[in-house]
Amino acid sequence: MPSLWTNCAGIQSPNPFWLASAPPANSGAQVQRAFDAGWGGAVWKTLGQPIQNVSSRFAGHTIGGVRGAGFNNIELITDRPLEVNFREIYETKLKYPKHAVIVSLMVETEEEWKDIIKRSIDAGADGLELNFGCPHGMCERGMGSAVGQEPKVNERITSWVKHYSTVPVLVKLTPNVGDINPHGLAANRGGADGVSLINTIKSIIGLDIDRMVIEPRVGNQSTNGGYCGAAVKPIALHMVAQLAQNPNFGLPISGIGGVTNWRDAVEFILLGSSSVQVCTEVMLKGYRIVEDMIEGLEGYMKTHGFETIDQMVGKAIPNYTHWGDLDLNYETVAKINANTCIGCQACLVACMDGAHQCIHPQAGTRVPRVDESECVGCNLCKIVCPVPDCITMAQVDNGFAPASWNEFLYQGKAIRPKKGVHQ
Template sequence: MPDLSINFAGIKSPNPFWLASAPPTNSGYQVMKAFDAGWGGAVWKTLGVPVVNVSSRYGGVNYRDKRLVGFNNIELISDRPLIDNLREIEEVKKHFPHHAVIASLMVQSREEWHQIMRDVTSAGADGVELNFGCPHGMCERGMGSAVGQEPDVLRTIVEWVMEVAQIPVIVKLTPNITDITEPARAARLGGADAISLINTIQSIVGVDLDQFAPYPIVDGKGTNGGYCGPAVKPIALNMVKNCAQDPYVQLPISGIGGIENWRDAVEHILLGASSVQVCTAAMHFGFGIIREMTAGLEQYMTEKGFHTIYDMVGKALPNVKHWEDLNLKYKVTANIHEDKCIGCQLCYTACEDGAHQAIGLREGTRVPEIIEENCVGCNLCSLVCPVENCITMERTDDGTEHLTWKERTLAGTIPTDFNDERAGGLHHWVPEPTAALGKEKHKTLPGKARQLGTPASVVNDLVRKE
């Protein structure tokens, strides 16, 4: 049985799954319920000077019939008095001494930071997370992402906190910045014990087509919110990786962004996270999802022979390279397994219109065929194919050659002028532009109704002839 427990910058937790600072950690009631369900830790809904929230706070992005592939909120930090929160933190810790309770904090002055650090420490919090990420509302008041976007300010505030800190300090970073490693380095320089990322991404989640207003709508108006949910995972993974690979950051990372199952969590961990935080998925499906997450993680670790989380932290990092270090000699070609093909021809139209015209249709069958000499191995067909393992990408080079852009640059063999003979696509067949006209129009605009034309178009044709 693998050991799921972690010691994250001194914060101990029975497993790496924490609830992120958000509505699910608004109260002691919710946090106790979550721990009872199996969560390892919880980052308390951000404490500070209590706010007043608007009604109508969340907006969702649905994809076809799938709800909340993206989620956004315009809710602010805790609107409950600090004293109530402190009392409940104390009570939770009494019931769950071995679970991690981390207090998320957001205040302004040095005195306030010192005061609230002392308050949460004496309430029994295992650590604190400085909220330098909130991208809506609070940033307009000079807090949240306004801090995270200014590395010097961030460092100063971290230094204030460290002056009194007796428990581990995590700095939560905003992704609303060009280079995430800059605030991460500032956190390190300020003396922080760990970082967590990403906070939400500034967003407009959708526009109401009748009211002409952004969601969520507050009395006919809206504002930008913070974006999260499954759709943000790729952005989060990249930023986690950037921080994990940066030689000047070197801090434990709590990964946040688009985690709703064990796979998402493992991905964050393989790219350098050693704890993970979840919010949207818990808001969507409730705390019960933790059962699948821990079970899946255990199963994966058992199959891979990982005894502890730390056996896998950052394991994918050596394989994340800069583009210039990738092997230009590596070639893959698409292969359609005819026995599995159902003839939807999505690969055909995707390659034809969206890639390199490397798939053809044949008379008498709906199974498309790869035109190997045109195939650049882009993967597009295999991505659009609805049948599992129907289109596979097969390696076609012999694996003996290795040449990167960096090496070509050093050797002076890269294209350097606009019409360079060494252009990668120079000898690749491209159809004449006019060959596009009318091609398969009857197939892309199908239906007999269109072939017949509308009654109005028929009448107009006759009028023109006359």
């Protein structure tokens, strides 16, 4: 049986599944129930000067009848007294010594950082996570993403924290930046042991169009929130991979953003995360989802011959390259299986209106025909096809040796003629 034992930036846990700093990790009773359900670690809901929250705080993004496909919130950091939080952290660590308890922090002055770090470590924190990511409310007070968006501030506060901390420090990064790299590098220069990303994305999830007010509504007003949930995974994966492939970065990563099940977790790990954090799916379904995550990850590791999480981390990074290095002579065309086609012609209309006009009707049948001489292999037909495996993309041997754009430009390699141009 493969081992799920996890070491992320020196923070160890029985498995890579951590609760993200958020409502599911708001109290000792919750975190302990989560550990009982199987979670390997928890990043405590951010501690700082306790705040007053608004009502309401959350809004769900329903897409095609699927509730909570995306999610946003305007809740702030902990609203519970610090001493209560520290007592519960202490009790939790006492009962669960092998589980990771990481304390998320957000304060302003160096003095405040020094004080809250000491109290966190005294309470038993296995690590600290610096909340440089919150994109709503706290940033207006000069904290959260206001820090994460300024590499110099990020570096300075990180170095304070490292100075006062005896446990590993993760810097939680905001995705509300044009390029994640300078921010990861700033954390690195500040001495961070690792980073966690992404925090939520600045968002307006939608409106009550009758009242003409943004959701979630606070009376007849609202504000932008932080977007998260399944829908943000593609953005998170990209940012994680950006740092993982940056040779100047080199720190461990705790991946966050749209993890709903073990498959998502595998993706984050293959792109460089050594632990994964989950909030929204737990908010929607409860702690019990971790049972399937553990089994599914174990099953995947067995199937692919991985014995430890470390062996998996970043395995897909070598296959993540620049567009200019992709093989322009690699050619695929769509094949429609006439036996399983149900004749909806979703592929035909998609190709005609949205792609390269190479799927056509045929007399006497509703099964469309692919004009392979014009098919560019774009995938759109396969994406819209409702029948599993009815449309497949077949590789074509066009006789051209592999050649990228860069090789074409700088080495004069031959590239094949264009298709689907309809000149």
